[in-house]
Amino acid sequence: MSADSGGQHVMMAVERHEAIMQVARSQGCVRVTDMAGRLGVSTVTLRRDIGTLVDRGMLERVYGGASIPGKQSQPARRTARGKQAGGRDTHRATVGLVVPSSVYYYPAVLRGAESAAGQHGARIVLAINHYDHGIEREQVDRMLNRGVDGLLIATAQPPDEDPETTQWLSGLDVPTVLVERSLSGTAAAHIEYVRTDHAAGTELAVEHLVSLGHTRVAAAGGLRSPTARWLFDGHAEALARLGLTDGGVERTELPRSDLDPKGNAAAVASLVDRCLDSGTRAVVVHADGNAAAVVRAVMERGLDVPGDFAVISYDDEVAALAEVPLTAVAPPKFDVGRTAVDTVMRRIAAPGDEVATRRMALLPKLVVRSSCGAV
Numbered sequence: 061m062s063a064d065s066g067g068q069h070v071m072m073a074v075e076r077h078e079a080i081m082q083v084a085r086s087q088g089c090v091r092v093t094d095m096a097g098r099l100g101v102s103t104v105t106l107r108r109d110i111g112t113l114v115d116r117g118m119l120e121r122v123y124g125g126a127s128i129p130g131k132q133s134q135p136a137r138r139t140a141r142g143k144q145a146g147g148r149d150t151h152r153a154t155v156g157l158v159v160p161s162s163v164y165y166y167p168a169v170l171r172g173a174e175s176a177a178g179q180h181g182a183r184i185v186l187a188i189n190h191y192d193h194g195i196e197r198e199q200v201d202r203m204l205n206r207g208v209d210g211l212l213i214a215t216a217q218p219p220d221e222d223p224e225t226t227q228w229l230s231g232l233d234v235p236t237v238l239v240e241r242s243l244s245g246t247a248a249a250h251i252e253y254v255r256t257d258h259a260a261g262t263e264l265a266v267e268h269l270v271s272l273g274h275t276r277v278a279a280a281g282g283l284r285s286p287t288a289r290w291l292f293d294g295h296a297e298a299l300a301r302l303g304l305t306d307g308g309v310e311r312t313e314l315p316r317s318d319l320d321p322k323g324n325a326a327a328v329a330s331l332v333d334r335c336l337d338s339g340t341r342a343v344v345v346h347a348d349g350n351a352a353a354v355v356r357a358v359m360e361r362g363l364d365v366p367g368d369f370a371v372i373s374y375d376d377e378v379a380a381l382a383e384v385p386l387t388a389v390a391p392p393k394f395d396v397g398r399t400a401v402d403t404v405m406r407r408i409a410a411p412g413d414e415v416a417t418r419r420m421a422l423l424p425k426l427v428v429r430s431s432c433g434a435v
Contacts, residue, residue: 071099071100071101073109073112076099076101076105076106076109077109077112077113079095079098079099080095080106080109080110080113080119080126081113081118081119083095083098084119084126084127084128085128088127088128089122089125089126089127089128090110090119090125090126090127091125092106092107092110092125092207093207094125095125096207102204102205103204103205103206103207104201104204104205104233107233107234108233110125110126111233113126114126117129152181152182152183153180153181153182153183153209153210153405153408154182154183154185154206154207154208154209155173155177155182155183155184155185155208155209155210155211155212155401155404155405156185156187156199156200156203156204156208156210156211156212157170157173157184157185157186157187157211157212157213157239158186158187158188158189158196158199158200158203158211158212158213158214158215159186159187159188159189159214159239160188160189160190160191160214160216161188161190162186162188164377165347165375165377165393166214166393168393168394168397169214169239169240169393169394169396169397169400170184170186170397171394171397172393172394172395172396172397172398172399172400172401173212173397173398173400173401174397175394175397175398176397176398176399176400176401176402176405177401180401180402180405182209182401182405184401185203185206185208187199187202187203189214189215189216190216191216191217192216193216193217193225195216196213196215196216197228200213200232204232204233204234208234209234209235209408210234210235210236210237210404210405210407210408211232211234211235211236211237211404212236212237212238212239212400212401212404213229213236213237213238213239213241214238214239214240214241215229215238215241217286218241218242218286218289219238219241219242219243219248219251220241220242220243220244226243226248229243229248229251230248230250230251235252235404235407235408236251236252236404237251237252237253237254237400237403237404237407238251238252238253238254238255239253239254239255239396239397239400240254240255240256240286240287240396241253241255241286242255242419242421243419249417250417251417252403252404252407252417252418252419253418253419253420254396254399254400254403254418254420254422255396255420255421255422256391256392256393256396256421256422256423256424257290257421257422257423257424258287258290258291258294258374258391258424259290259291259293259294259297260294260421260423260424261291261294261374261389261391261423261424261426262279262290262291262292262293262294262295262298262344262374262389263294263295263297263298263301264389264424264425264426265344265372265374265387265389265426266294266295266298266299266302266344267298267302268372268387268426268428268432269342269344269370269372269432270298270302270304272342272370272432272433274341274342274370275304276304276306276307276308276338276339276340276341276342277295277298277299277304277307277308277340277342277343277344278307278308278309278311278312278331278335278340278342278343278344279291279292279295279307279311279312279343279344279345280311280312280313280314280331280343280344280345280346280350280354281311281312281313281314281345281346281374282313282314282316282346282347282350283313283314283315283316284313285346285347287346287347287374287375288313288346291344291346291374292311295307295311295344307340308334308335308338308339308340309331309334309335309338309340312327312330312331312334313327314327314328314331314345314350315327317349317350317353324350324353325353328350328353328354328357329357331343331354331357332354332357332358332361335369336361336363341368341369341370342369342370342371342372342432343369343370343371343372344372344373344374344389345371345372345373345374346373346374346375347373347374347375347377348373348374348375348376348377348378348379348382348386348388349378350373351371351372351373351374351379351382351386351388351431352373352378352379352382352383352386354371355371355382355383355384355386355431356383358371359383359384365384365431366384366430366431366432366433367433370431370432370433371384371386371387371431371432372386372387372388372389372426372431372432373386373387373388373389373431374388374389375388375389375390375391376388376389376390376391376427379427379429380429382431384430384431385429385430385431386429386430386431387426387427387428387429387430387431387432388426388427388429389424389425389426389427390424390425390426390427391422391424392422392423392424392425395422396422399420399422403418403420406418
């Protein structure tokens with residue numbers, strides 16, 4: 061026992077553990093949110109206490125909390141549909157979903173997540189991190205304190221390039237699934253992910269352009285975009301596999317047009333000029349706005365798209381609405397959201413090592429429109 065500076069008793073971990081075990085023995089199980097309220101601590105602290113007791117073999121994890129080992133049979137455990145085996149409604153799972161934007165790319169992901177959540181009887185709570193580390197951490201802390209059962213996160217920075225983000229993810233004490241992000245090796249081995257295989261999507265685009273007779277295919281991606289690095293990887297892999305010596309010009313990073321319109325316009329113009337100077341007449345561009353700008357720059361030079369120059373966009377958000385409808389690589393955004401929810405609900409229903417860790421990359425498709433054709 062101890063006291064804070066005002067003399068008020070502060071319950072120590074050993075006291076909390078005993079209180080948790082008393083409830084578990086009398087009721088057979090404890091719920092994280094209920095017990096946290098009873099003890100006056102955060103759900104983060106309560107989950108950590110339960111984790112300690114589970115590690116000691118005194119409790120076993122079940123959906124939403126923990127039980128005395130053997131007290132609750134496997135069929136009686138909460139299922140991912142939020143019902144017990146007999147069909148009676150129980151705790152409705154809440155899943156926090158943190159994404160960089162709700163207006164570009166991610167709306168389809170959100171629709172997929174909502175669809176799956178409805179099937180599981182779960183609720184989605186949304187937050188936008190705006191690619192900002194600090195905002196992201198605050199939002200996740202708030203969700204954990206509100207007692208979410210699991211998290212889906214498209215992190216502000218790719219965790220496999222940011223050790224700090226990886227370390228932070230490792231410390232989260234609820235089932236966590238990365239969305240359109242990945243982790244490599246054994247870093248945070250318990251963290252799962254569902255993402256688009258953007259490199260494979262770019263390979264589809266390059267293969268299509270080569271099949272039309274192009275022998276040089278350039279690549280351009282958004283500056284510091286998490287997607288662009290995979291696009292460049294896929295571009296290089298496709299060139300090597302197809303026996304092409306180079307893409308005509310070095311890979312190009314384009315500033316965001318909404319943050320730096322002049323810089324974006326200058327970079328697009330430079331890309332087109334370098335392509336023309338090198339005899340390159342085909343390019344794969346991320347994202348749709350940049351691809352449309354490339355088409356305009358080509359046409360301003362008196363050339364025809366696709367007759368003189370072919371363009372394939374990456375994202376397929378507004379590609380069909382461009383002046384010349386853009387052939388585009390379309391990531392399976394809806395399925396990413398749906399599969400991410402399925403994955404986190406699977407983990408919520410069977411915590412610990414009861415199920416294998418899932419790390420999945422879903423294949424995009426190529427949607428052929430007017431911006432590329434035979435040469």
